[in-house]
Amino acid sequence: MKQNHLVVSWTAALIAGAALAAAGSAAVPASEPRAAPGLPATVRPDSDADLDAQLEAARRKLEEAAHDVARLSSRLSGTLIDRVMPDFEPGHAIIGVQLEPAAGAAGARVREVSPGGPAAEAGIHAGDVIVAVNGTELKGDEPSRQVISIMRDVKPDTKVSVRVLRDGKTRDFTVTARPGPGVLATVHGLPDIAFGPWPELPGAFMFHGPIMDMELATLTPRLGSYFGSEKGVLVVRAPAAGALKLEDGDVILAIDGRQPTSGSHATRILGSYQPGEKLSLRIIRQHKTLELDATLPEKVGRIRKGTMLHEGSLHDRPEPAHKVLIFGHDEV
Amino acid sequence: MERWLASLPSEPAVVRVGTRAAVTGLEDRIAQVDDLLSAERLDQAQPARLATLQQERTRLVGALVQVRYAETLADELR
Numbered sequence: 001m002k003q004n005h006l007v008v009s010w011t012a013a014l015i016a017g018a019a020l021a022a023a024g025s026a027a028v029p030a031s032e033p034r035a036a037p038g039l040p041a042t043v044r045p046d047s048d049a050d051l052d053a054q055l056e057a058a059r060r061k062l063e064e065a066a067h068d069v070a071r072l073s074s075r076l077s078g079t080l081i082d083r084v085m086p087d088f089e090p091g092h093a094i095i096g097v098q099l100e101p102a103a104g105a106a107g108a109r110v111r112e113v114s115p116g117g118p119a120a121e122a123g124i125h126a127g128d129v130i131v132a133v134n135g136t137e138l139k140g141d142e143p144s145r146q147v148i149s150i151m152r153d154v155k156p157d158t159k160v161s162v163r164v165l166r167d168g169k170t171r172d173f174t175v176t177a178r179p180g181p182g183v184l185a186t187v188h189g190l191p192d193i194a195f196g197p198w199p200e201l202p203g204a205f206m207f208h209g210p211i212m213d214m215e216l217a218t219l220t221p222r223l224g225s226y227f228g229s230e231k232g233v234l235v236v237r238a239p240a241a242g243a244l245k246l247e248d249g250d251v252i253l254a255i256d257g258r259q260p261t262s263g264s265h266a267t268r269i270l271g272s273y274q275p276g277e278k279l280s281l282r283i284i285r286q287h288k289t290l291e292l293d294a295t296l297p298e299k300v301g302r303i304r305k306g307t308m309l310h311e312g313s314l315h316d317r318p319e320p321a322h323k324v325l326i327f328g329h330d331e332v
Numbered sequence: 333m334e335r336w337l338a339s340l341p342s343e344p345a346v347v348r349v350g351t352r353a354a355v356t357g358l359e360d361r362i363a364q365v366d367d368l369l370s371a372e373r374l375d376q377a378q379p380a381r382l383a384t385l386q387q388e389r390t391r392l393v394g395a396l397v398q399v400r401y402a403e404t405l406a407d408e409l410r
Binding site: 067071095142204212217 | 373395
């Protein structure tokens with residue numbers, strides 16, 4: 001555990017350093033030469049290629065640090081939630097809100113909206129009062145329980161209609177439900193959360209390996225007309241080593257029948273699989289629709305029990321954290 | 333922190349899957365904690381349990397801010 005805290009501190013320091021560096025860089029005149037990232041001030045790059053390579057290295061460090069923050073934070077929370085809630089009911093979908101009874105009115109008040117969650121994406125705000133879900137009006141003493149009850153019958157990825165009261169007016173939203181606590185463990189055959197820590201963050205296998213560098217863009221109408229599709233997600237950079245059989249410029253229309261609506265959605269869909277699992281992709285390549293049968297790459301990193309380190313991760317770097325330089329600053 | 337998160341576009345124009353997986357994983361975990369908090373409040377859980385979960389939520393939101401900051405910065409380095 002001590003190691004984990006060190007890692008978290010390392011990554012936090014790196015990101016904080018990035019913030020400091022970014023803030024500091026604003027004060028440096030554009031004409032003043034800067035040291036390259038990761039090099040002493042006396043070492044000057046002599047070509048644009050060097051600068052590009054070092055910029056890419058700095059970006060990669062940032063992203064690797066971000067992966068570690070996410071992975072370690074999630075594992076810590078999994079352990080804690082497992083301790084606090086050892087026997088919660090698995091299997092229901094969620095919309096990403098914290099609910100409480102609405103004072104003096106019928107309905108369930110949204111106390112918090114989960115950042116990046118389904119409700120937030122749909123436009124629901126904290127303070128809204130949910131008065132109906134899927135056409136069922138909330139009545140009685142426990143409207144929050146009614147919402148939870150309704151959500152038990154909802155499957156992940158299905159659309160839920162939510163009517164809220166905001167500033168005295170009703171508004172209707174369509175929210176796409178996501179898997180709730182325990183669903184991931186039951187759906188994908190992972191260890192029973194009641195008998196051990198929560199599984200690795202969904203999609204964590206994509207932090208390393210060939211999928212990691214795949215780049216996706218949500219199709220805009222203009223992009224769509226160029227690539228010959230109104231829907232789908234554009235593969236800006238295909239995974240390395242021919243993984244998933246994708247190529248630059250492909251448009252992903254469906255993954256095992258699930259239609260990605262954005263880069264994030266495609267990432268969530270891919271993250272719901274396990275390394276080594278097979279999947280089917282419907283794509284457009286050079287204006288032709290193709291079906292690809294592909295296999296997700298096996299996990300590249302090997303988690304060593306007790307240390308939670310990945311092969312090739314930041315922790316294996318020889319230099320101590322305080323010597324990592326980014327954006328040309330000698331000190332962090 | 334949540335106000336800053338809400339001010340960001342839902343995703344960069346081009347997403348790198350590795351980093352996006354970190355973002356979406358944390359977002360999903362926060363949503364799951366929120367769901368647990370709703371259920372706990374309904375069952376009139378002990379304040380200590382609520383406080384523990386709420387603290388956990390705060391920590392996860394902090395991690396999400398860090399990851400999204402890194403993603404935004406990396407996107408600008410393209």
